[in-house]
Amino acid sequence: MQSSLYINQVKTLVENVSDDFFNFDELIGEEGIQPGDGTTVGGTGGVARGIHGGVARAHQKKVHEVHSSLSSNCRIIKIEDEEVEIEKWNEVRNTPINEFIINALINKFHFKTFLPCQSCVLNYSLLSKNGSNSLLNGDIYIEVPTGLGKTLCYIITILDYFLYKKDQNGKLFCLILTATEELVTQILGVLNKFEVSNLLCQGINTNMFQMNIYFDELMDSRDTFKDTNILVTTTNKFETLFYSNEELFKDLKFLVIDEVDKIMSFSKSNINSLVNSLSDIVEKYQMATRNLYKPKNFLQKIFVSATLCKVSDNLMSLNLYRPIFFYYIVNYKRNEEFYLRIKGKYSKVYVVLRLIMDIPTKDNLSMLIFCNSEESAHLLYRFLTVYFSYTNEDSYGIKEYTRNLSNKRKKKILNDFLTQKLHILICTDSISRGLDTVNVNYVVNYDMPNHYNVLTHRIGRLSRHNSKRGTVYHLIRKKEKMIINKSIRQRHLKGIEKMKFKKEKLQDMKRDIKHLKPLIKDIIAKEEAEVLRRHKFYPYDELVQLCGLG
Secondary structure, three states, X not given: OHXXXXXHHHHOOOOOOOOOOOOHHHOOOOOOOOOOOOOEEOOOOOHHHHHHHHHHHHHHHHHHHHHHHOOOOOEEEEOOOOOEEHHHHHHHOOOOOOHHHHHHHHHOOOOOEEOHHHHHHHHHHHHHHHHHHOOOOOOEEEEOOOOOOHHHHHHHHHHHHHHHHOOOOOOOOEEEXXXXXXXXXXXXXXHHHOOOOOOOEEOOOXXXXXXXXXXXXXXXXXXXXXXXXXXXXXXXXXXXXXXXXXXXXXXXXXXXXXXXXXHHHOOOOOHHHHHHHHHHHHHHHHHHOOOOXXXXXXXXXXXXXXXXXXXXXXXXXXXXXXXXXXXXXXXXXXXXXXXXXXXXXXXXXXXXXXXXHOOOOOOOOOEEEEOOOHHHHHHHHXXXXXXXXXXXXXXXXXXXXXXXXXXXXXXXXXXXXXXXXXOEEEEOHHHOOOOOOOOOOEEEXXXXXXXXXXXXXXXXXXXXXXXXXXXXXXXXXXXXXXXHHHHHHHOOOOOEEEOOOOHHHHHHHHHHHXXXXXXXXXXXXXXXXXXXXXXXXXXXXXXXXXXXXX
């Protein structure tokens, strides 16, 4: 009887597969961007006609994609546009959330409703406290666009389990792996904001050890992870820790991999082996301590990303328990987007300067400029800071964020930007994922990435939950048109407007940049010779003196 009920329930949640796949040509013309082709990228006469039917076929295409490349047995659940009031959750849902968490979400986070992602996924993930006794729970994949509540999905689940079980004190029951240290800091910040009593969350501080890459002495240092309940770290640090200290993870109940597509793309990542080994350790320990009167708890695995299906083939070898795939397709416009065609070597610099100066007020300006390399980011940083100092417009707060900065310096710059003490942050893709950049209102893709998925994550720094609609500018060369076209397809947009500056609006800038180019070149040379500090701001007049041009 239970089996029959389970099958009927699943049938109501799984999309029917159809041979009628999504035809992207209804959204984007094959020719893509044409010089002078009008006002949009990829616009065709069939856009309005096919947009609603196209989104429906996109859902069908997703079902086929998951079944063919991830798992034929995977349950697939389409997230609907439903938002549940937080304070009424326990009245209208059969999967209750601890009242402490409800109150924290309302009073500390100041949230009123669960987003569609949370309203749907929590119905299933909260069943994990019942172990394998629940017919509907299982390992979870979450593919939801950036900024729409994925992090809280698993954090609420984890904290609810801790408060429900009451026997996890002193046990490491949850491991959260992610791609960058910036995300580690952010996740720990969200966990600690709940202020759950007797819950200890921490990362791995390599400075505690004599050699940063060796953890062999961990087991001799009993206080290192004593009483730790939740460990948040990057995969690189965890791989080195795991092989010498498997005993630490025998009580594990949750394994979360955030930004899993980024982690799987690391050539040296051995994440499949790690996940399967952790599952084996948990199962082995449970068999050794098996109690017929106590439900068996499988290792609940949660994989999260905005572009999960990109790496679905790499996840097929995982040992998964009744997997469920949740996905959400946004059917509304989240941002204003424009593209500008770039031709000359320094055209990007002129355009970025014009974009910045045309913004009506800089009081609330919060702009992220993405570059493909640290060299490109630094060169742009020098051009912008020298130009604004030269033209006496140096009231803009501008910094660059690159990996060769010290951790202390990076944390300060990022915090200053997130708290709006800086107007413009020039960066690489190290912060294109996951960061809760609520106040950002402009994103500039100065360099187009090599893959359209990266573009999706960059744009995701805008329109976070509780933030206003932002503006995106794409600076593209002719050969890069396919990247932007594929991004339009992935995000189910009608098109992107073309933007163009009149020549007279750029003439003064071109003249000034031409005048400043020799100085910039000399600055870079003196930085390489360590005569000038690479990341320090220098006023124009001081640079002229230091470079001997005065």
